[in-house]
Amino acid sequence: MMPLAQPWQMIRHVSNIKLLFLMISLGLLPSALSYICYMGGISRGVELSRAGVISSVELVVSVAIAWLLMGESFSLIKFSGILLMLLSILIASRNAEALGEASGEAINKSSTGIDQT
Structure with a gap:
């Protein structure tokens, strides 16, 4: 589905740069945080x-x-x-x-x- 989604097309619909930043943050931060916690737990011996x-x-x-x-x-x-x-x-x-x-x-x-x- 990702090739069909074309997320770059959403940018033109976002008029507020703060909203764009929040959208990107909501996509990246949870993913990065879960990856860091998972790998951190494994490195600590879980x-x-x-x-x-x-x-x-x-x-x-x-x-x-x-x-x-x-x-x-x-x-x-x-x-x-x-x-x-x-x-x-x-x-x-x-x-x-x-x-x-x-x-x-x-x-x-x-x-x-x-x-x-």
């Missing part, structure tokens, strides 16, 4: 499986901020979607923990032949 799960919370937080600060409507469908996302995040994080523990046990057994847990 496991990739956990980083992926944590990044899923971004959508839930954005809906909450839109509701609290922007007055966005909050319907039963949105609440159900948020609930499903939180539930899937919980399930994914538990599965990641279980897989990590199981692989750690297998490594401990295979290196010495003795269960070291």
Whole structure:
């Protein structure tokens, strides 16, 4: 869709330079901030499986901020979607923990032949 969007055509419709700056900022700042936080977390030792799960919370937080600060409507469908996302995040994080523990046990057994847990 990006080749069809032609965002440079929007500039002629924006008469206020402040509005143009805000539009660009809203596109770049959230993207850059999420990238910096994701890479910063990984460089500090957060496991990739956990980083992926944590990044899923971004959508839930954005809906909450839109509701609290922007007055966005909050319907039963949105609440159900948020609930499903939180539930899937919980399930994914538990599965990641279980897989990590199981692989750690297998490594401990295979290196010495003795269960070291």
